[in-house]
Amino acid sequence: MSDENPSCPTPSGGEPTSTRSAAPMWIIVTTLVLLFLGGYYFDQHSGWFNPKVYAPYPNAEALGAYQPMSGDAAALARGKTVYESVCGICHGADGLGKPGQAPALAASELVITKGFNRLAHIPLAGLNGPIKVCGKDWSMAMAAMGAALPDDDLAAVLTYIRGAWGNKAGPVTGDDIKKIRAEIGKAPQVMTGDMMMKLPE
Amino acid sequence: MNQTANKSDCSGELEASLRVPLLALFGGAVIWLVVGLVLGLIAAIKFHAPEFLSACPLLTYGRVAPAANDAVLYGFCLPAGLGVMLWIFARLSQRPLALPVVPVVAAHLWHLGVLVGLGGILAGESTGHLWLEFPRAAAVLIFAAFLLVALSAAATFGWRRERNLYPSHWFLFAALLWFPWIYSTANLLLVSHTLPRGVVQPVIGWWFANNLIFVWLALMGIGTAFYFLPKIAGRSLASSGYALFGFLTLIFFGTWCGIPQSAPVPAWLPAASALGALLSVIPLLALALVAKKTVSGANVACLGGPFCFIKFGVLSFVLSGVLYVSQFCPRYSLILDFTWFGFGVTQWQLLGFAGMILMGAIYEILPKVMGQPLPFPKLARWNFFFFAGGVLLFVIPLLIGGVEQGMQWHDARVPFADASAVALKFLRVSTTGQLLVLLGSLCLLLNVFVMTIQWKLGLVKSVLAYLTSPLAASEVKP
Amino acid sequence: MKTGISIFIAAFVALGASWCGLVLAPSLQLGGAKETVVLQSADHWPQQRTGDATLGLQVYRASGCAACHTEQIRQTGVATEVTVTGLGAHQPDDFGAFVKSLFILPTLVEYTNAIAASLQGWHGELPRTLLTSANQQVVSEMANRLKAIGVKSETRIVPQGDDIIARGWGYRQSVAADYLYDQPVQLGGLRAGPDLSNIGVRMPDANWQWQHLYAPKSVVKTSTMPSFKFLFEVRPVGHVPSPDALKLAADFAPGPGLEVVPKPEARQLAAYLLSLKANVPLYEAPFTPVTAVK
Numbered sequence: 010m011s012d013e014n015p016s017c018p019t020p021s022g023g024e025p026t027s028t029r030s031a032a033p034m035w036i037i038v039t040t041l042v043l044l045f046l047g048g049y050y051f052d053q054h055s056g057w058f059n060p061k062v063y064a065p066y067p068n069a070e071a072l073g074a075y076q077p078m079s080g081d082a083a084a085l086a087r088g089k090t091v092y093e094s095v096c097g098i099c100h101g102a103d104g105l106g107k108p109g110q111a112p113a114l115a116a117s118e119l120v121i122t123k124g125f126n127r128l129a130h131i132p133l134a135g136l137n138g139p140i141k142v143c144g145k146d147w148s149m150a151m152a153a154m155g156a157a158l159p160d161d162d163l164a165a166v167l168t169y170i171r172g173a174w175g176n177k178a179g180p181v182t183g184d185d186i187k188k189i190r191a192e193i194g195k196a197p198q199v200m201t202g203d204m205m206m207k208l209p210e
Numbered sequence: 211m212n213q214t215a216n217k218s219d220c221s222g223e224l225e226a227s228l229r230v231p232l233l234a235l236f237g238g239a240v241i242w243l244v245v246g247l248v249l250g251l252i253a254a255i256k257f258h259a260p261e262f263l264s265a266c267p268l269l270t271y272g273r274v275a276p277a278a279n280d281a282v283l284y285g286f287c288l289p290a291g292l293g294v295m296l297w298i299f300a301r302l303s304q305r306p307l308a309l310p311v312v313p314v315v316a317a318h319l320w321h322l323g324v325l326v327g328l329g330g331i332l333a334g335e336s337t338g339h340l341w342l343e344f345p346r347a348a349a350v351l352i353f354a355a356f357l358l359v360a361l362s363a364a365a366t367f368g369w370r371r372e373r374n375l376y377p378s379h380w381f382l383f384a385a386l387l388w389f390p391w392i393y394s395t396a397n398l399l400l401v402s403h404t405l406p407r408g409v410v411q412p413v414i415g416w417w418f419a420n421n422l423i424f425v426w427l428a429l430m431g432i433g434t435a436f437y438f439l440p441k442i443a444g445r446s447l448a449s450s451g452y453a454l455f456g457f458l459t460l461i462f463f464g465t466w467c468g469i470p471q472s473a474p475v476p477a478w479l480p481a482a483s484a485l486g487a488l489l490s491v492i493p494l495l496a497l498a499l500v501a502k503k504t505v506s507g508a509n510v511a512c513l514g515g516p517f518c519f520i521k522f523g524v525l526s527f528v529l530s531g532v533l534y535v536s537q538f539c540p541r542y543s544l545i546l547d548f549t550w551f552g553f554g555v556t557q558w559q560l561l562g563f564a565g566m567i568l569m570g571a572i573y574e575i576l577p578k579v580m581g582q583p584l585p586f587p588k589l590a591r592w593n594f595f596f597f598a599g600g601v602l603l604f605v606i607p608l609l610i611g612g613v614e615q616g617m618q619w620h621d622a623r624v625p626f627a628d629a630s631a632v633a634l635k636f637l638r639v640s641t642t643g644q645l646l647v648l649l650g651s652l653c654l655l656l657n658v659f660v661m662t663i664q665w666k667l668g669l670v671k672s673v674l675a676y677l678t679s680p681l682a683a684s685e686v687k688p
Numbered sequence: 689m690k691t692g693i694s695i696f697i698a699a700f701v702a703l704g705a706s707w708c709g710l711v712l713a714p715s716l717q718l719g720g721a722k723e724t725v726v727l728q729s730a731d732h733w734p735q736q737r738t739g740d741a742t743l744g745l746q747v748y749r750a751s752g753c754a755a756c757h758t759e760q761i762r763q764t765g766v767a768t769e770v771t772v773t774g775l776g777a778h779q780p781d782d783f784g785a786f787v788k789s790l791f792i793l794p795t796l797v798e799y800t801n802a803i804a805a806s807l808q809g810w811h812g813e814l815p816r817t818l819l820t821s822a823n824q825q826v827v828s829e830m831a832n833r834l835k836a837i838g839v840k841s842e843t844r845i846v847p848q849g850d851d852i853i854a855r856g857w858g859y860r861q862s863v864a865a866d867y868l869y870d871q872p873v874q875l876g877g878l879r880a881g882p883d884l885s886n887i888g889v890r891m892p893d894a895n896w897q898w899q900h901l902y903a904p905k906s907v908v909k910t911s912t913m914p915s916f917k918f919l920f921e922v923r924p925v926g927h928v929p930s931p932d933a934l935k936l937a938a939d940f941a942p943g944p945g946l947e948v949v950p951k952p953e954a955r956q957l958a959a960y961l962l963s964l965k966a967n968v969p970l971y972e973a974p975f976t977p978v979t980a981v982k
Contacts, residue, residue, distance in 0.1 A: 024301060025376065031451040032496075034494065039675075043488055047485040050485065054477060055482070059476065061476070063763075064477045075845055077728055077976070081771055090829075098437065270751060271755060271757040272753055272756070273750075331752075339755075362968075379692075387699045387703070391838065406715050407719055407720070410869040414715075422701070450829075455927050472762040474761075476717070548878060622854035627911075630881075634912070
């Protein structure tokens, strides 16, 4: 413009210009790295758009673990906790048993019975082999691991065992355990396999 | 009359077309800046003497504090920014302002809107939404005024003589789109029709505030700085590649900040903001590099001149931006949220970044538009030193005090009142800073108003001279 | 970025994306929220406010109370704790010895110091919190062991965070459901004063609220809150003193023969403050109410 009209004073160097260049690689790479890190953070902390999940709960599962449970769900959760801290060490968290330690509980003919009198006797009185479980012979000893457990907890454990890993036997209540405990008496005698099989189912 | 005719087709015509619109926009803006800073000072004094002016319901802290913030943002930053944008658009287009009457009308609507809004807040008609306190009538006026200014700017842009785009174009053009969208969304949802229930209201408010204070101010301020820095330094803007990358990452990532990490909303919202904030470091870095490369080694003796203002503004943009973004880091937010830190960062953005750049631009533009030098160039330099020193003195104690306050809250043995008392010590220093900032803004007020009055007197004189002068021989009818 | 249209498209896409994410999506997800149910109860949450309290929110808004007060509680974590509520047949000493005997358990090793500290100087007072941990498994194992020896205990969910533990401002974090009936929602962003999410639980006396509004220093010596005298009327005492007259300390009272009574605005504001409660467990913010221990 000032070229066209030399009588005009040039307005301090005219309009600014810019030097052309491409965006350098390093800043693009940095952006991608930050995008990856931020994306990882989002994945871990966003609860994936669940309207019920608020920080500090990272996801719906973590929030669910803090919900107070009632009735059957509570008993089952209780049974799982007790099982894992008392029984699972030998019988395995998957209920498949451990060779040389303890027989399987999943699909075990001693577990999926209609009644649970024999089954309840095992943790209350203890068992000193030999028995046959799932076609295998076992000749091991189990102490009365459940004798110290409160009735409700032992019932919860047995309910859990009878319902988990594909087992489909009915639940056990605290009152049932109380009765069986009373039958056994204060000083339980460790059973042998034959003694147990003579008990009513 | 004859004088203007002689200047014919050079920048004289361009500048003349902007004279009245810019005076209207800048004049009111400068008044609102002073009003906002005075209100801010009143609010601050209440922390040292809680009973100061407490008998007057109009001036209770809860009304003065938001009024002060809104006066600076809506009264000064936005209209002054619009004025600077109009001027830059006209200059880059190399043609006079299109539809020059429209921005004059808009400026008056705008300032009327701010007046109504501030009056509404002080009278207790605030909407109760942060940064959207203006009652509906004020919001409508401001929105209409923005559209009018944007119309004039877009027309100037559309009819430009110089077809090549300059980086400032990207930023300023995006800013024109940004504000109507966010302001209409927020006001329609929160003020006109209160549709969403519950906590969605603050979510929309945070989205709006982030888009206005972080993104819009950045678009306007950096667009302005990228025009003036190379122009005053007499060089070209370094690496447009960085600038483009910074622009795109700013608008794509910066808009996702805003939801505080402690907000009572489902986790994905704060997590999205944390992600946006992390990525917003990139535009801060890229834009800082462009500014750095452009000015480093430039031999400009500024001593408080516009170049100083704008350099300070860009530095403030980067530093306040980093602090702003850090508030969305989940770990830091535990300490920083709800303290004076956030307030300090916002003031730095409003006054240290946007305010500084706009004042520098006004000092650079006004003499050109008016065709006469500043009446008090020394005061303009004092303005810089008062304002720069004042902003730092205002903001830095708030930042430190905020961190200190947050740490104390963490400690169960410290009663809440003691933790607040710690912050009060810092507030004392920061109030001194506010006083300096106010002094600086008075320098600007004096310059702008004396200039306006001189111009008006000149107009009156020329009209009188025209009326009283003997008729030229050629016009005498035989 | 060679043409205006390309800038327009870039800006449109960028802002449109964030508009969809931070305006549209939350509106769809939360904007139509309904009342929710309190955990382990048939009660609904939140409750509608009374007329006075609803008007009080408008006084709160107009006075800009949110400039200094927040209404949101932060929570940084959640812990489970086991609290002994009955020793059964045990004496404190042999119970202590039993607890020490558990220290060899691998799960409890890292908690031994904390457990020992919780029994320091304990002489059998109940209830006594034995173990607090973010790990639910550890706590439930401890509870099982206690149950096995016949000691009664409660396992409680305890939200963690400075607002809850250090400041005692709330029971759990604030969630969207708490604000369902607020119009406008007054979250606040600065804590120049304390959080008010549970002020109705913490200070349930309307007269206290009035005194605090009229002369903050009369009830909180260190307060930096300005007084809201304009919400009150000072008038001569009539034949019968007004039942709502403020019970002010002598330093702050207006003088003999005069009484301070709240104007309707002050009544409404106090009613609103008393309605501020976030003290029930919800699905998204579970905790065990303290009353359950007793």
